Structures are given as C-alpha cells and as structure tokens.
Amino acid sequence: MRKNAALARSLIINQLADGEFYSGEALGELTGLSRSAIANHIKYLGSIGLDIYSVKGRGYKLAQAIELLRADKIVSQSNSLTTDKLEVLSIIDSTNTYIKSRLQELPNGYICLAEAQTQGRGRRGRPWVSPFGSSIYMSMCWTFAGGYQSMVGLSLLVGIGINRVLMKYGLRDCKLKWPNDVYHNGKKLAGVLVEVEGQVGSDASAIIGIGINVLLPRHVQGIDQPFTDIYTALDKQIDRNLFIAELADTLHSMLREFENKGLTPFIPEWKAADLFYDKYVYLLAGKNQMHGVSKGINESGALLLECNGMITPHHGGEISVRHG
Numbered sequence: 001m002r003k004n005a006a007l008a009r010s011l012i013i014n015q016l017a018d019g020e021f022y023s024g025e026a027l028g029e030l031t032g033l034s035r036s037a038i039a040n041h042i043k044y045l046g047s048i049g050l051d052i053y054s055v056k057g058r059g060y061k062l063a064q065a066i067e068l069l070r071a072d073k074i075v076s077q078s079n080s081l082t083t084d085k086l087e088v089l090s091i092i093d094s095t096n097t098y099i100k101s102r103l104q105e106l107p108n109g110y111i112c113l114a115e116a117q118t119q120g121r122g123r124r125g126r127p128w129v130s131p132f133g134s135s136i137y138m139s140m141c142w143t144f145a146g147g148y149q150s151m152v153g154l155s156l157l158v159g160i161g162i163n164r165v166l167m168k169y170g171l172r173d174c175k176l177k178w179p180n181d182v183y184h185n186g187k188k189l190a191g192v193l194v195e196v197e198g199q200v201g202s203d204a205s206a207i208i209g210i211g212i213n214v215l216l217p218r219h220v221q222g223i224d225q226p227f228t229d230i231y232t233a234l235d236k237q238i239d240r241n242l243f244i245a246e247l248a249d250t251l252h253s254m255l256r257e258f259e260n261k262g263l264t265p266f267i268p269e270w271k272a273a274d275l276f277y278d279k280y281v282y283l284l285a286g287k288n289q290m291h292g293v294s295k296g297i298n299e300s301g302a303l304l305l306e307c308n309g310m311i312t313p314h315h316g317g318e319i320s321v322r323h324g
Contacts, residue, residue: 009041009045010090012041012045013133017068021059021060021061023058023060048118049132049134050132068133070088074248080253084107085110087110087112093117093118095112095137097119110141113136142208144203147202148204152300155179157258159192160266169238175273176275179303182212183275187226214230214240215231267299281320282322284318285316291307292306293307
C-alpha cells in the first residue's frame with residue numbers, strides 16, 4: 001500500500017511539475033485513483049512543502065514550475081559519476097539513513113539524492129527541514145582505508161567543497177562556520193552531517209550528508225535559525241541537476257587528495273572563508289563552555305582558541321559570538 005501511494009504521488013508530481021493546471025479527473029486517470037484519493041495525495045504533498053493551488057473547475061497547479069532531479073541528466077554532466085553510483089529518490093525519511101541501511105552493498109562514492117525528506121537530520125539530532133523540490137538533499141558514502149583517524153576534518157573539507165561550487169556560481173562571499181555550516185550574509189545556506197561506520201583498526205566508511213537551500217517555499221516553517229537560499233543570494237534560479245554534477249566532481253577530486261594529504265592543503269582555503277576568524281567566540285562542548293579568540297583550525301580540523309596568550313585545539317562542540 002505504501003509503495004502504491006509513493007508511486008501515485010510520484011506520478012502526480014511529474015505531471016504537475018510543468019506548472020500547468022490538471023483536473024482531479026485527469027490525475028485520477030493517470031494514477032488509477034478516485035478524485036477523492038487524488039485530493040488526499042495533494043493534501044499530503046502540500047504538507048511536505050509543495051505549494052499547490054486548487055481551483056474549482058480547473059483542478060490543481062503548482063505555484064511555480066519545478067525542474068525535478070534526473071539521474072541521467074546529472075550523470076551526463078558529471079566527470080565522476082556513473083549510473084551505478086547515483087540514485088534519485090522522491091520522498092524518503094533521510095538520505096543518510098537510506099545509505100546506512102545499504103552501506104555494505106554500495107560502491108565507493110555512491111550518491112543518494114531525494115526531492116524531500118520526512119526525517120532529515122542535522123548535527124546533534126536536530127531536524128533538517130526538507131520541503132519538496134526546493135533544495136539539495138544529498139548523501140555520499142566514502143570508504144577510508146586508514147580508518148577513523150584518516151578522516152579527521154572531513155566535515156570541514158566538505159564545507160570547503162560546497163563553497164568552491166558556490167563560488168563558481170558567483171557567490172564569492174560565503175563563509176564557513178566550524179565545523180559544518182556554510183553561511184551567506186550571516187544566514188545559514190548549507191550544512192554537513194558526517195556519520196562514520198566501521199570497526200576500530202580497519203577500513204571505515206563515512207556517510208556524508210549535505211543539505212543546501214536552493215529555493216525554499218515562501219512560508220517554510222520549522223527552521224529555528226536565520227537562513228537563506230541560493231535564489232535569494234543570487235537573485236536567480238540555478239539548475240539543481242548541473243549543480244549536483246559539479247558538486248559531485250568537486251568532492252571526488254578533493255576526497256582523493258584528502259586521502260593522500262589530509263586536511264593540510266585545504267587550511268588556507270578555510271581560513272579565507274572562516275566566519276569567526278579573529279573574533280571572540282564561545283565554544284559549548286557538552287556542559288562545558290570555553291571562550292577566546294578564534295584562530296582558525298589546525299591540520300586535524302580542531303578549532304584553535306586563544307585565551308590568555310595560549311592557543312589550544314578543540315575537537316568538538318559548537319561556537320557562537322554570543323554567551324551561553
């Protein structure tokens with residue numbers, strides 16, 4: 001039943017994507033469902049972020065046309081992806097969870113994309129609001145032969161990679177917030193969640209979750225901090241398929257270098273975009289709170305804090321310019 005519902009919703013979304021009106025009867029013929037069942041599916045799609053107009057006598061219409069993600073288009077524009085390493089899904093719980101449940105059978109560098117997530121997650125279990133078709137929800141798996149210790153600073157590397165691609169699109173003033181966020185004009189634009197699977201002393205796999213706000217709905221709810229999206233920053237729409245292809249290629253290249261050289265070659269790039277460099281910050285790590293002047297990162301991705309003339313590295317926690 002759930003699979004049939006997912007198929008019906010996918011058919012409805014594909015039909016409505018062009019921004020034209022379609023009657024409940026026409027959608028019913030397409031899916032083999034009654035008009036009342038179509039109405040229920042439309043209601044559900046609205047609940048996950050699709051802005052759908054319902055006009056008596058005309059039917060249903062998206063507030064604006066959307067370009068859906070297409071695996072064939074992404075692969076054709078990528079130098080690193082093949083069809084067996086990319087999967088595009090419509091609505092799932094979480095791309096990271098999806099990969100984690102299939103990790104043993106997936107090739108290295110595999111990428112999963114979704115149009116919407118019902119249980120998207122950020123760091124520390126916080127929800128990542130994931131309305132349909134308005135952002136990039138992406139997870140990649142990468143195996144490190146050197147185990148856990150060979151992936152220190154990985155979330156910082158991915159942030160640098162996202163920033164590289166944003167710069168190609170003309171966003172040259174984005175900032176990186178340690179350890180996993182990309183900001184523009186003081187508002188969050190993208191986030192990274194890295195989860196690690198494996199045994200100590202053997203190969204370890206990283207599940208690299210990436211969320212990038214592209215064109216969020218006007219009345220999006222549930223985001224508890226200042227946020228922005230690429231459309232707002234650039235004042236124009238981007239091609240999500242092309243952006244993903246470029247991001248995949250960028251990350252593949254950077255990960256290969258990272259495997260051989262670690263984070264060191266990328267530190268100057270981080271420093272140039274460091275949101276809090278040379279600013280007085282507060283670091284909250286569990287129940288402990290420290291403060292000092294942020295002096296960037298070291299080769300292991302640790303935050304460097306200067307306090308009373310001494311600089312000390314810190315590997316965990318969250319930073320803010322505000323106390324508490």
